[in-house]
Amino acid sequence: MPLTGALEQYSEQLLQQNAKISLLTPIIEKIEQIVPGLQGGRKKQPMLALYSMYARASRGSLERLDSARVNAFLVEHAVEFEQLSMENVVLHLFSTCWVLPFDPAGLETMREEYFRTKYMKGELNVGKLFESALGLALAERHRRMGNEQRSRELVKEVVEGWPDNSALRALENAIELKPLPILNWHSILLPHITV
Secondary structure (H helix, E strand, O other): OOHHHHHHHHHHHHHHHOOOOOHHHHHHHHHHHHHOOOOHHHHHHHHHHHHHHHHHHOOOOOOOOOOOHHHHHHHHOOHHHHHHHHHHHHHHHHOOOOOOOOHHHHHHHHHHHHHHHOOOOOOOHHHHHHHHHHHHHHHHHHOOOOOHHHHHHHHHHHHHHHOOOOOHHHHHHOOOOOOOOOOOOHHHHOOOOOO
């Protein structure tokens, strides 16, 4: 799945600050040709996510993309980005959104389904960075709603999923504090990048 590979490259770039994202212009052009003929979000969303992610990552750095054309394409398919899916959650996280706009119950269900299917052929695997970001963003939603117990549980799950991450291990100790600290995934996982 092209989106999985692009997310791996982008995660590496974010974490190491030196990797390069592959030039995806041919894929972007192919997506512009294919998406209008597809029926249903399940087929469109991975392609639209890749398209949007690349368009955002390339702003200001690649002159090969026609920004007016890209924006028109994204506006034309905007309704697809409003649906709850892992692809759309990643797009929100990718745009450094640390409080997700989706319903927490729906996010919980989607997250469980994602972890059940991520290793199946053809399924999206977003990698440790975005899995952890989702878990922390969901934990923050629960914290804001006053459900600190579920928030702490989610933080522990995130640490179990990425046990060699020192920032997450430090966070695991901090979640015993009362009240629970703000859980800004971006500040926790990517403190070297300012937004």
